[in-house]
Amino acid sequence: MTMEVEVRWNVPQYDPIVREAVNEVAKDIRDRARMDIPRAGHFGSRFITGLRTHVNKVEGGYKIEVATRPAFAKVFEYGGTSVGHPLLWIPVAPDSKRIRAKVYPRLYAKLYRPRGKNVLISTKDKKVKYVGVRSTTNRPRFHIRQIAIEEANKYAEKMLNAIDQV
Numbered sequence: 001m002t003m004e005v006e007v008r009w010n011v012p013q014y015d016p017i018v019r020e021a022v023n024e025v026a027k028d029i030r031d032r033a034r035m036d037i038p039r040a041g042h043f044g045s046r047f048i049t050g051l052r053t054h055v056n057k058v059e060g061g062y063k064i065e066v067a068t069r070p071a072f073a074k075v076f077e078y079g080g081t082s083v084g085h086p087l088l089w090i091p092v093a094p095d096s097k098r099i100r101a102k103v104y105p106r107l108y109a110k111l112y113r114p115r116g117k118n119v120l121i122s123t124k125d126k127k128v129k130y131v132g133v134r135s136t137t138n139r140p141r142f143h144i145r146q147i148a149i150e151e152a153n154k155y156a157e158k159m160l161n162a163i164d165q166v
Contacts, residue, residue, distance in 0.1 A: 019055075020165075021158040022062040026053040029066060029151045033144045040076065040141035042098070047073055051144070066148060079140040087118060087132035101130045 030053040037043050037051065050069030055062055068074060075082070082088060089101040101120060105111055109124035118132035 017159070017163055019057075019062065021155060021161075022055055022064065024158045024161075025151050025155055026055050026064045028154070029053055029064065029144075029148050032147045032151065033066070033142070036143050036147060043076070046070065064148075064152075066144060068144070073142075075138050077140060077142045077144050080138050081135050082138060083135045084133065087134060088136060089120060089130040089132055090136070091130055092128055104129065 030051065033051050034048050037047050047068075047070070050073065052067050052069075054065045054067065056065065057063075068077065074080075091098055091101075099107065101111065109122045111120040111122060111129060113120055113132075119128045120130040120132070121127065122129050
């Protein structure tokens, strides 16, 4: 996501003030978005620290870039579909403790799939641990774009604050 802030004054002495205001907007976008990510669900520090903002000078102003890591985190901003090949194994809550189906047998007990069924059952307690689906839809959970727009609308206020500090 890229937002551009245009400088209307072409006076070199205002450049540090404008730069300070743009940096303040970028910092506020980063901080608010990082607070929004844990509220969305089970997203850890990998997603929180993966959100970064960069300020670049462009002709006529500055550009704020918001980058998210890991790359698939964008699906939680815009929504999308996750597809399994051939199946996507979803843990049955709360028993499976959010452990991947591939790792589960090493930690607890072997899993088996009955013929013609899309479930994985534990050999130890004979309970269904995972359900197989072809695809699932991820709804948008992050509000990074909305936060960026709200903070960009506060740019004039930040500009006045930067002028007062000079």
